[in-house]
Amino acid sequence: MHLNRHKKAVFFDVDDTLYDHLTPFRRAVKEIAHPPEHFPYEAAYHRMRYYSDMLSLELGGAGSDEYESAVEDMRRRRFQLTLLEFGIDLSPEQAKHMQAVYIGCQYDIDMFEGARELIQQLAEDGHIVGLITNGPLEHQMNKIAAMKLGDMIPEDRLFVSGAVGWDKPDTRIFAHVNKATGTSPEHSFYIGDSWRNDVIGALGAGWNVIWFNHRGTQPESDHTPHFTAASYEELGQILKAQL
Numbered sequence: 001m002h003l004n005r006h007k008k009a010v011f012f013d014v015d016d017t018l019y020d021h022l023t024p025f026r027r028a029v030k031e032i033a034h035p036p037e038h039f040p041y042e043a044a045y046h047r048m049r050y051y052s053d054m055l056s057l058e059l060g061g062a063g064s065d066e067y068e069s070a071v072e073d074m075r076r077r078r079f080q081l082t083l084l085e086f087g088i089d090l091s092p093e094q095a096k097h098m099q100a101v102y103i104g105c106q107y108d109i110d111m112f113e114g115a116r117e118l119i120q121q122l123a124e125d126g127h128i129v130g131l132i133t134n135g136p137l138e139h140q141m142n143k144i145a146a147m148k149l150g151d152m153i154p155e156d157r158l159f160v161s162g163a164v165g166w167d168k169p170d171t172r173i174f175a176h177v178n179k180a181t182g183t184s185p186e187h188s189f190y191i192g193d194s195w196r197n198d199v200i201g202a203l204g205a206g207w208n209v210i211w212f213n214h215r216g217t218q219p220e221s222d223h224t225p226h227f228t229a230a231s232y233e234e235l236g237q238i239l240k241a242q243l
Contacts, residue, residue: 005187006184009128009129009189010127010243011131011191012119012191013192013193018111018115019109019112021045024105025044028098028099028101029083032098033090046217056074056167076095080092106139107143109143112231112232114235116149118235122239123152130153131159132168132173133160134161134168137160137162139162141160168192168201169204174190174201178205185205185206186208188207188208190202190208190210192211193215195221199211199225200221209225210235214229227242
């Protein structure tokens, strides 16, 4: 494994980094809540991600026993808390149905334009390529399977917090990835959309961070990612220059 320490490694987040995570959210909200025509889906989606992170943290993360037993309630609550901010008061039953619709279309995935091609190119160029994602193992692996990435990313480079035991932004998940792949932080790049989980987490672990800010959001703290990209074309240009 020590032979990899000087090789460049590129790891990607999954949700809203490899594919548009807003699509299943919009579909679920439309079908169950029937919001007004000009409902701000993107703003609501950001709040849903916030509540997902906060509620997961309260439960101790995806690898904890508490998380496994309470995850369904947490998933319903995030929809209720989110939509309440936008004037929609969901009943527990509506929230349950919304979660079911949301999960039901999670595996109908269209990757962002250029994402598959970039991963393919990185793999062909001999770089270590993998994924680091928060969530329960089976749920996240089903998404990865739906994207058909197995021919480009070996299974031992797929790291899911529910199996590893630490959630991003805990720096231990990034340290675990370095140890498991024989890579070093200074030669590792992490690409993700979440400021709290991806930018802060990977910076804390000493990795090179590319913030995939395709939604044009504002930084949430004084942390500074090494690079910012809004498209896979920009990501490709940055990685070409750095690798």
